[in-house]
Amino acid sequence: MARVLTALAFGLMLPASAFALPVTFTTTLSGANENPSNESPGTGTASVTFDAVFRTLALSITFSGLTTNDTAAVIHCCVSPPGNVGVATATPAFFGFPLGVTSGTYNQTLDLTLFSSWNPAFVNANGGTVAGAEAAFAAGLNAGQAYLNIHTLMFPGGEIRGFLTPEPMSAVLLGAGLAGLAAARRQRHRSS
Numbered sequence: 507m508a509r510v511l512t513a514l515a516f517g518l519m520l521p522a523s524a525f526a527l528p529v530t531f532t533t534t535l536s537g538a539n540e541n542p543s544n545e546s547p548g549t550g551t552a553s554v555t556f557d558a559v560f561r562t563l564a565l566s567i568t569f570s571g572l573t574t575n576d577t578a579a580v581i582h583c584c585v586s587p588p589g590n591v592g593v594a595t596a597t598p599a600f601f602g603f604p605l606g607v608t609s610g611t612y613n614q615t616l617d618l619t620l621f622s623s624w625n626p627a628f629v630n631a632n633g634g635t636v637a638g639a640e641a642a643f644a645a646g647l648n649a650g651q652a653y654l655n656i657h658t659l660m661f662p663g664g665e666i667r668g669f670l671t672p673e674p675m676s677a678v679l680l681g682a683g684l685a686g687l688a689a690a691r692r693q694r695h696r697s698s
Contacts (some may be wrong), residue, residue, distance in 0.1 A: 528564075529646060530559040533668030535569060540664050541588045544616035548572040548608075548666045552654045553673075554581070561640065563616040563623075564641055565600060569656055571584075572665055578657035579603045579612070580691060583628070584646030587653075587669045594624045594643050595650065608658075618643075648672075 531554045533539075537546030550569030557564070559652035565581070578598040595616070601623075604610035618625045624639045630643040647653045647670060655667040 526558045527560075528555050530555045530673045531652075531670035532673050533670050535654065535656060535666040535668045537661075537666055539588075539653075539666070539668045539696075540661070541590050544661060544665065546571075546573055546661065548656075548658075550656065550666055550668075552636045552668065554647075554654065554670055556644065558644065561618045563618055565616065567603075567612040567654070568610075569666065572608040572656070572658050573661070574659035575606045575608060575654050576610075576658050576665075577605060577662065579605075579655070580669075581643075581652055581654050582627070583643050583652040584649070585651055587650070591651075592627060592631075594608060594628045594639070594646075595625060596623055597625050598657075619623050621640070659665070 511610050533552050535548070535550035535552060537548060538607065539543040539693050540546075548569065548571040550567065552568075553564075553566040554566040556562075564674075579599060579600055580593045581595045583594035599605055600614060600616065602614055618624075618640050621629065621635060621636055624636060627641045628642075629636060632638040643652070650669060650671055653667050653669040655664040657663065658665040
């Protein structure tokens with residue numbers, strides 16, 4: 507029992523960020539998701555894992571059937587669906603993204619502490635710092651206000667896109683973590 511109480515006491519002293527879990531967001535990319543929508547036969551899927559502790563964004567993207575070669579692949583933030591908004595991540599594409607193709611895969615982890623991971627305009631619009639850009643992006647991502655977009659020669663405004671939503675298990679874990687944190691804080695408040 508003493509070990510349990512010691513572990514609980516230690517846990518209550520940890521900062522809230524120690525309880526943060528990576529959250530995975532997914533989407534299906536299509537022309538129908540563009541605004542305005544288009545008749546592209548292109549399709550794709552994307553999984554984006556945001557880790558607030560390590561300050562990274564892991565991307566796993568697969569796409570095929572684009573009408574012409576792609577010219578950009580980015581995440582736009584922050585607007586409610588089905589709106590359009592400026593680019594948050596580096597332009598014209600994520601570092602190492604396959605450009606000049608009609609299909610491909612991409613797996614990479616971005617370091618969100620680096621200025622090169624961001625669109626300078628997004629940094630400037632959010633306090634002029636990488637930390638400000640990261641905070642605005644995290645808030646937009648968690649609010650369902652970020653979309654991944656692949657642009658092509660035929661559709662320079664975007665051929666296929668999709669708004670990022672949390673995976674069901676990530677949402678459950680995030681909710682459980684927040685509930686546990688709230689319970690720990692209530693217990694600490696009662697003990698004081």
